[in-house]
Amino acid sequence: MSTNKVIHALYNDDDILMDAVKTVKDAHYHIEEVFTPFPVHGLDKAMGLAPTRLAITAFLYGITGTAVATWLTWYTMIADWPQDIGGKPSFSWAENMPAFVPILFELTVFFAAHLMVITFYMRSKIWPFKEAENPDPRTTDDHFLMEISVNENEEELKALLQTTGAVEINVVDKH
Known part of the structure; x- marks a missing residue:
C-alpha cells in the first residue's frame, strides 16, 4: 500500500470514539487526526498530544x-x-x-x-475565506472521524477498527 493512504473510521458516539482512540493507541498505530462536531473532553490526552501553550x-x-x-x-x-x-x-x-x-x-x-x-x-491556520479541510461533512453534525495512516497494514487495521465499534471504515487517498 502507498503511504499516502489513510483510513477514515466513523463513529456515532463520543464515548465509543474515546475507547477506540485508546485501543488504536494501545495497538501502536499513529492517529493523524480526529474530527468531531464538538469538543470531546480528554481526547487530547487520549491521543497523546502535548499540552497547549x-x-x-x-x-x-x-x-x-x-x-x-x-x-x-x-x-x-x-x-x-x-x-x-x-x-x-x-x-x-x-x-x-x-x-x-x-x-x-x-x-x-x-x-x-x-x-x-x-x-x-x-x-490553527484558519483565515477568512479558507476552504474547510473536513474530510466528511457528517463530522460537523453528528459523527466522529478518526484518521489513521496506512503503512502496509490495511487489513489488520481495518479488523482492529471493526472491533472498536466503527459504523463505517473507508480507505482514501490523502491529498
Whole structure:
C-alpha cells in the first residue's frame, strides 16, 4: 500500500470514539487526526498530544495590555495634559492609580482577548475565506472521524477498527 493512504473510521458516539482512540493507541498505530462536531473532553490526552501553550501567551498578552494601559494613563493624565479632576493631584500616577483601575483592567482584557483570537487563527491556520479541510461533512453534525495512516497494514487495521465499534471504515487517498 502507498503511504499516502489513510483510513477514515466513523463513529456515532463520543464515548465509543474515546475507547477506540485508546485501543488504536494501545495497538501502536499513529492517529493523524480526529474530527468531531464538538469538543470531546480528554481526547487530547487520549491521543497523546502535548499540552497547549496558549494560556502562557494569553498571560503575556494580558501583561502587554496592562503595560500599555499604564503608559496610556500616565501619558494622557499626568505627562501630556494634567487636569485637576475631583480634587485629585495630577502630578503622580501612583496617587491616581485607583482611578485608573478600570482602564487597566479593560485594556488587559482587550489585549489578551484580541491577540488570543489572532494567535489561535494563525496557529490553527484558519483565515477568512479558507476552504474547510473536513474530510466528511457528517463530522460537523453528528459523527466522529478518526484518521489513521496506512503503512502496509490495511487489513489488520481495518479488523482492529471493526472491533472498536466503527459504523463505517473507508480507505482514501490523502491529498
